[in-house]
Amino acid sequence: MKNKFSNNTNFAFLVRIRLTKPVENTTLYGESICRLCTTIGGGKAIVQRLGDLKKGRRSTWERIEKSYVEPTNKDVTPGDLSMALPARILEDLVEGLDMLAKVIPGVSEESTLLYGPEVKFKAVRLEVTKCMETDQVKNLFTVGDGAGVSGGIVTAGVTGLIAAREIVHREGKKCELS
Numbered sequence: 380m381k382n383k384f385s386n387n388t389n390f391a392f393l394v395r396i397r398l399t400k401p402v403e404n405t406t407l408y409g410e411s412i413c414r415l416c417t418t419i420g421g422g423k424a425i426v427q428r429l430g431d432l433k434k435g436r437r438s439t440w441e442r443i444e445k446s447y448v449e450p451t452n453k454d455v456t457p458g459d460l461s462m463a464l465p466a467r468i469l470e471d472l473v474e475g476l477d478m479l480a481k482v483i484p485g486v487s488e489e490s491t492l493l494y495g496p497e498v499k500f501k502a503v504r505l506e507v508t509k510c511m512e513t514d515q516v517k518n519l520f521t522v523g524d525g526a527g528v529s530g531g532i533v534t535a536g537v538t539g540l541i542a543a544r545e546i547v548h549r550e551g552k553k554c555e556l557s
């Protein structure tokens with residue numbers, strides 16, 4: 380879609396799941412959610428108006444067409460995310476969007492379109508100190524998603540800055556990174 384112009388903006392909005400004993404297989408859990416979404420979406424992702432989700436009804440193309448946000452990606456199935464996402468996740472998403480609306484007014488409007496699922500699997504997280512140095516190997520710093528210490532553009536950048544500052548500090552140089 381990168382060459383397609385759109386008036387819309389988008390971002391991933393995720394709920395972190397940590398399963399505890401005796402069942403800890405988050406990968407299987409995530410995959411099961413993907414399968415359920417694929418089934419209910421007929422092989423495509425699901426799109427739903429936030430207003431429809433809150434009213435407990437599915438979205439249809441007719442309802443979406445009457446709404447003022449025109450979907451950029453139309454190769455999806457209008458439906459009901461609550462048929463596919465566990466209640467815990469759905470409640471967190473809705474509550475999170477309402478909270479986000481306090482700093483980004485309008486984000487939690489009825490016509491906001493939700494596409495699902497977005498499921499992210501994290502790499503194994505390396506054990507690092509506060510300055511991103513690995514516990515096992517001194518002077519080895521790991522940053523970003525590959526090391527499992529971040530999960531987005533900003534946090535990946537921040538972990539890089541933290542490590543860079545520490546390296547500069549150890550070199551005995553003045554840190555000019557703000």
Ligand SMILES: Cc1cc2nc3c(=O)[nH]c(=O)nc-3n(C[C@H](O)[C@H](O)[C@H](O)COP(=O)(O)OP(=O)(O)OC[C@H]3O[C@@H](n4cnc5c(N)ncnc54)[C@H](O)[C@@H]3O)c2cc1C
Binds near residue numbers: 389390391
């Ligand atoms: C489709 C998609 C949408 C996303 N949307 C968002 C979003 O809206 N907001 C958000 O915050 N995050 C988003 N992310 C996540 C975000 O892109 C990553 O969290 C972020 O880019 C991680 O930064 P990084 O520097 O750790 O790794 P990367 O950006 O992956 O950088 C790693 C670099 O290392 C290079 N590399 C790999 N192996 C080698 C090698 N052996 N030798 C040399 N170089 C190598 C790669 O080519 C790459 O350039 C999205 C990710 C994807 C895939």
